[in-house]
Amino acid sequence: MRRRMRELSPSANASAAFDCIRMxxxxxxxxxxxxxxxxxxxxxxxxxGWRQFQTRKNTEWAVIVGEIGRQHAPAAPLTGALIFVAxxxxxxxxxxxxxxxxxxxxxxRPDLDNLMHKFTDHWxxxxxxxxxxxxxxxxxxxxxHDGRTGVEITVAPITNTQVQAELAQLDLDAEPVRT
Numbered sequence: 001m002r003r004r005m006r007e008l009s010p011s012a013n014a015s016a017a018f019d020c021i022r023m024x025x026x027x028x029x030x031x032x033x034x035x036x037x038x039x040x041x042x043x044x045x046x047x048x049g050w051r052q053f054q055t056r057k058n059t060e061w062a063v064i065v066g067e068i069g070r071q072h073a074p075a076a077p078l079t080g081a082l083i084f085v086a087x088x089x090x091x092x093x094x095x096x097x098x099x100x101x102x103x104x105x106x107x108x109r110p111d112l113d114n115l116m117h118k119f120t121d122h123w124x125x126x127x128x129x130x131x132x133x134x135x136x137x138x139x140x141x142x143x144x145h146d147g148r149t150g151v152e153i154t155v156a157p158i159t160n161t162q163v164q165a166e167l168a169q170l171d172l173d174a175e176p177v178r179t
Contacts, residue, residue: 022156024078028069029148031061032090033060077125078133079129080157082128082134084137086119086139087152089148105143136158
């Protein structure tokens with residue numbers, strides 16, 4: 001009987017509650033947009049000649065997501081290894097056949113890498129000390145079946161037992177299939 005009471009002690013419950021508090025999750029409603037490509041810039045290179053690159057600027061969407069993320073920031077940035085999950089929900093096209101409305105994938109623009117560009121930099125010193133702490137990424141682009149377009153962001157320590165269980169189900173650490 002005593003042993004059982006020790007297992008259910010308040011300190012064990014407090015530890016489980018602390019793990020839940022350390023997970024950051026929020027949804028930003030709106031139309032996900034990729035970073036806009038600015039103008040092309042030419043600069044002289046050190047060895048002679050010219051280097052050319054394109055400038056990018058934040059869209060209003062990226063600024064809104066960054067600001068709403070700051071509202072959900074912990075009191076102090078998270079430390080250690082982290083997992084970052086972003087699930088983008090896009091509007092279903094009107095031309096999508098009804099038989100495919102739950103199985104179809106959004107294979108058209110915007111590209112995932114353009115949607116994600118600069119999001120992690122927005123939250124350096126806010127959610128984490130540096131985005132180098134992000135050891136696992138899960139980025140998804142799906143149609144919004146309920147009509148709510150936007151992005152759901154989740155940040156959690158990899159030591160969180162719930163995240164470890166999810167990763168175990170995905171079997172991400174399995175040996176790659178080689179042909």
